[in-house]
Amino acid sequence: MAEPVKLSNINATLLPPTITEPIFNRTAETSAVMQLARRIPLSMTAQTAIPVSMDIPQAGWVNEGGSKPTGTESMNVKTMAGKKVAVLVPVSEEVARSNAAGLFTQLQQDLPVALSRAFDLAAIHGKSPSGAAGPFDDYLAETTNSVVLGTATKANGGIWKDLVDGEAKVIDDNYDVTGYVADPRLRPMLLGATDTNGRPIFVDTAASLGPGAAGSRSLQGVPMAYSRGISGKLVRASTSTDTGLRMIGGDWSQAAYGVGMDITMKLSTEANYKDADGNWHSAFQENLVLLLCEAHFGFVIGDENAFVKYTGTPGGS
Numbered sequence: 001m002a003e004p005v006k007l008s009n010i011n012a013t014l015l016p017p018t019i020t021e022p023i024f025n026r027t028a029e030t031s032a033v034m035q036l037a038r039r040i041p042l043s044m045t046a047q048t049a050i051p052v053s054m055d056i057p058q059a060g061w062v063n064e065g066g067s068k069p070t071g072t073e074s075m076n077v078k079t080m081a082g083k084k085v086a087v088l089v090p091v092s093e094e095v096a097r098s099n100a101a102g103l104f105t106q107l108q109q110d111l112p113v114a115l116s117r118a119f120d121l122a123a124i125h126g127k128s129p130s131g132a133a134g135p136f137d138d139y140l141a142e143t144t145n146s147v148v149l150g151t152a153t154k155a156n157g158g159i160w161k162d163l164v165d166g167e168a169k170v171i172d173d174n175y176d177v178t179g180y181v182a183d184p185r186l187r188p189m190l191l192g193a194t195d196t197n198g199r200p201i202f203v204d205t206a207a208s209l210g211p212g213a214a215g216s217r218s219l220q221g222v223p224m225a226y227s228r229g230i231s232g233k234l235v236r237a238s239t240s241t242d243t244g245l246r247m248i249g250g251d252w253s254q255a256a257y258g259v260g261m262d263i264t265m266k267l268s269t270e271a272n273y274k275d276a277d278g279n280w281h282s283a284f285q286e287n288l289v290l291l292l293c294e295a296h297f298g299f300v301i302g303d304e305n306a307f308v309k310y311t312g313t314p315g316g317s
Contacts, residue, residue: 029112037299
């Protein structure tokens with residue numbers, strides 16, 4: 001029988017991989033951008049910028065003894081550097097000591113969502129959850145390719161025509177649409193879309209062989225991932241706002257992310273911390289356990305024209 005997890009048995013400096021590894025794995029699974037973008041190695045120190053090839057070298061035909069074409073002439077090389085994202089979680093010491101295993105199980109569920117939403121918000125909107133500028137030089141919403149959902153009337157194809165018009169913008173720039181990241185608010189729009197005879201355009205079934213099953217997380221035959229980071233409104237209680245962005249599609253070979261090191265977690269019962277309102281607290285004085293979760297991510301885009309954004313009407317808070 002496995003030994004129970006006790007707070008007193010856990011290293012206060014760095015939590016073991018048995019606790020942090022599930023958080024790391026679920027962050028990549030939860031992030032919509034990470035599901036579709038290419039993952040590349042990033043410096044373990046997360047401080048060294050490294051070149052990232054975002055295109056395939058171009059070959060050419062030559063005569064025997066002729067000058068050989070240089071492949072790098074058609075390559076777009078970007079530089080990726082790791083940026084740190086962190087979250088500090090104060091927990092009652094009584095709760096932590098009475099059920100440490102339950103606490104870490106809950107953290108393994110909540111922290112990946114927090115980290116992935118912060119990453120998606122930065123990679124999509126170029127912002128941090130607080131509204132400040134994000135850590136990455138490139139972000140997906142920079143693309144000038146844009147379609148307003150609802151532009152086409154039902155008689156002219158409705159939302160299906162809007163999606164196709166957006167895909168055409170990407171194809172016209174010599175790229176392929178290989179996937180979509182969408183806001184959950186788009187799902188009811190897709191499932192409620194009908195043709196002029198009232199028949200659903202999208203079928204919510206994983207077994208559908210039709211042109212796009214929203215429920216099976218595919219659209220127009222390519223993968224589709226949902227994320228709250230698309231709209232910009234992360235959680236109900238946050239000050240973040242809905243930007244009206246509903247989906248981004250494009251050629252995801254033109255987007256890459258890196259992970260500088262495994263997600264780390266530290267624990268302290270003596271440190272001081274400042275809450276969201278700017279007030280200072282003492283963990284020792286208030287019998288709190290502070291859990292600090294940190295990760296290093298990088299993100300680059302080869303060509304913003306490889307993507308198209310679909311917008312709608314911003315919702316309420």
